[in-house]
Amino acid sequence: MSNRTFACLYCKKLQRKDQNINAFHCPLCGRESIRVHWKLHVPSPKKKKKWNSFWDRYLLELRQIEEFKSNKNIRELRLPLLNIRLRQ
Numbered sequence: 001m002s003n004r005t006f007a008c009l010y011c012k013k014l015q016r017k018d019q020n021i022n023a024f025h026c027p028l029c030g031r032e033s034i035r036v037h038w039k040l041h042v043p044s045p046k047k048k049k050k051w052n053s054f055w056d057r058y059l060l061e062l063r064q065i066e067e068f069k070s071n072k073n074i075r076e077l078r079l080p081l082l083n084i085r086l087r088q
């Protein structure tokens with residue numbers, strides 16, 4: 001059984017939980033945490049610059065994936081952080 005990192009961006013809290021959990025709500029604020037892709041290492045919240053830069057890039061790539069799925073005119077998508085290339 002393997003775990004995933006779940007992150008609450010409001011509390012800047014990381015938790016490791018079973019990968020099969022679909023949603024995990026932050027025990028501090030009750031908001032839904034973001035499940036992080038297994039390939040990625042989330043920087044420590046104490047390293048503010050790295051933390052912010054990571055989340056800027058990761059959330060952007062998640063938005064790009066959604067856009068890619070809903071827009072068939074986008075033929076190819078490159079995601080440098082996730083290190084993948086999608087085609088349709």
Ligand SMILES: [Zn+2]
Pocket residue numbers: 008009010011012013026027028029030031
């Ligand atoms: Zn929280």
